[in-house]
Amino acid sequence: xxxxxxxxxxxxxxxxxxxxxxxxxxxxxxxxxxxxxxxxxxxxxxxxxxxxxxxxxxxxxxxxxxxxxxxxxxxxxxxxxxxxxxxxxxxxxxxxxxxxxxxxxxxxxxxxxxxxxxxxxxxxxxxxxxxxxxxxxxxxxxxxxxxxxxxxxxxxxxxxxxxxxxx
Numbered sequence: 001x002x003x004x005x006x007x008x009x010x011x012x013x014x015x016x017x018x019x020x021x022x023x024x025x026x027x028x029x030x031x032x033x034x035x036x037x038x039x040x041x042x043x044x045x046x047x048x049x050x051x052x053x054x055x056x057x058x059x060x061x062x063x064x065x066x067x068x069x070x071x072x073x074x075x076x077x078x079x080x081x082x083x084x085x086x087x088x089x090x091x092x093x094x095x096x097x098x099x100x101x102x103x104x105x106x107x108x109x110x111x112x113x114x115x116x117x118x119x120x121x122x123x124x125x126x127x128x129x130x131x132x133x134x135x136x137x138x139x140x141x142x143x144x145x146x147x148x149x150x151x152x153x154x155x156x157x158x159x160x161x162x163x164x165x166x167x
Contacts, residue, residue, distance in 0.1 A: 004036075007044065019056060037074065049086070055102065069097040076100050079108030079126060088114045101136070121151050 004018045007026035016030055019038025026044040030036070034048055037056035042048070046060055049068035058076045060066070066078075067086035078084075086097035096115035100106070104118050107126030118124065119136030124145060131144040137151040149157075 002038075013050070025062070031068070043080065061108065067095075067097060069095050070100070071097065072100045073102035073104065073120070075103045076106070077104070078106045079110065081108055082106055082110045082112070084112045086114050098130075123151065123154055 002018055002020045002022070004022035004024050006024045009027040010024050011029045013030060013032035013034070015033045017035045019036060019040070021039050022036050023041045025042060028042055028044065028046045028048070030048045031050040033050055034052040036054045037058065039057040040054055042060045043062035043064065045062050046064045048066045049070065051069045052066055053071045055072055055074035055076060057074055058072055060078045061080040063081045064078050065083040067084055069086060070084045084098050086095045088096060098112045098114065098116040098118065100118045101120040103121045105123045106112065107124055107128065109127045110124050111129045112118065113129070113131050116130055116133055118130065118134045119138065121137045122134045123139040124130055124134070125139065125141030128141050128145040129143045130140065134140055138147050139149045139151060139154045140146060141148050
């Protein structure tokens, strides 16, 4: 099994599996039976629970909490200070973790509540609280998060922004 490149103070639980070329920054906790796909990068001060599945080529920024049993697809980006929660009534012992499909972007300081599915190719704007499932190729924002545009509209705005703000 490949070994990840790790910073200082990383704690790895039992039976954690890593794909090739995983990078883990400083002071990260990864609990038992978690699987992390190749090419994934995990920022400093992250807390990743037990039985979590993280796909390939994900980018998890600093100070992210991923609760027990969450599932992330491939190419998922999670901005700093975000949380994926798994218990609708804390300490109920009935975990219903969110499922994050492939190619999802979750902006910084967002909260994804339990029992939520975020569809493929979707975007959660920074600071949002996701309380309901998100359809594929949808951009949501707010508290609670509501649809604001399609992924095609988002990509067009992103392209315009990139072209007008070149260095």
